[in-house]
Amino acid sequence: MSKNVKTIKELADELGTNKTRISRIINKNSIPTQKIKNKIVLEDNSVSLIRQYFKNETVSILRTELDKAHSHIEKLSNLLDQQQRLALQDKKLLEEYKAEINDLKALKMPSQDTKEEQANSQPQEELETLKEQIRALNDKIKGQEQLNNQVSKKWYQFWK
Incomplete structure (x- = not known):
């Protein structure tokens, strides 16, 4: 074979794909081929067309993957935002609960003044009862x- 032609297998190995994919590209785009010794070969212009198609297809795939990654990042960003809002809401509720608990403790436990008044009033009451x-x-x-x-x-x- 001459240097200006390549088999489908050689081109597939060069592009890092398989023969079936190269054959599909050839059939889909009607790229001219030659048959030499029961092997399908491609001339330089056909090889360049397949390479160009392969590059365009790769770019298209990369764009699709990039769009998917972008939408995934957007979703993750929204989820992170929701999580932060919920965490802030939980923090506010926790602070409210703590304040409410402190208020209840203040109501339940008499202050020092009240304790002294109770201590002073108990003997007075007992004294009155005894009298x-x-x-x-x-x-x-x-x-x-x-x-x-x-x-x-x-x-x-x-x-x-």
Whole structure:
């Protein structure tokens, strides 16, 4: 074979593809071929046409892949944005919950002033209760003494 022709196999190896793909490109684009010794060969102009088609196809594939990657990056960017918004929302809710818990703790636990007032008021209340009990007992004692005096007078008067 002369130097200006290549077989489909040689061209496929050079372009890093298989013979079937080169054959499809030839049939699809009606590229002229020759048959020498039961082998299909391509002249330089046919080889350059296939190379050009292969480059265009590769560029087209790369553009498609680039577009897919771009849309994928856009989706990931949107997801990241959503995640950040949700994280910020969670942080705000957590701060609100903490503030609410602190408010509830403040309501539940009396302050130092309230504790002192309670400590001071408890003995006062106990003192008042004890005073009432003493008064009641004194009244009973007086009532008992009056009864005793009345009984004594009655007996005393009886003997007189």
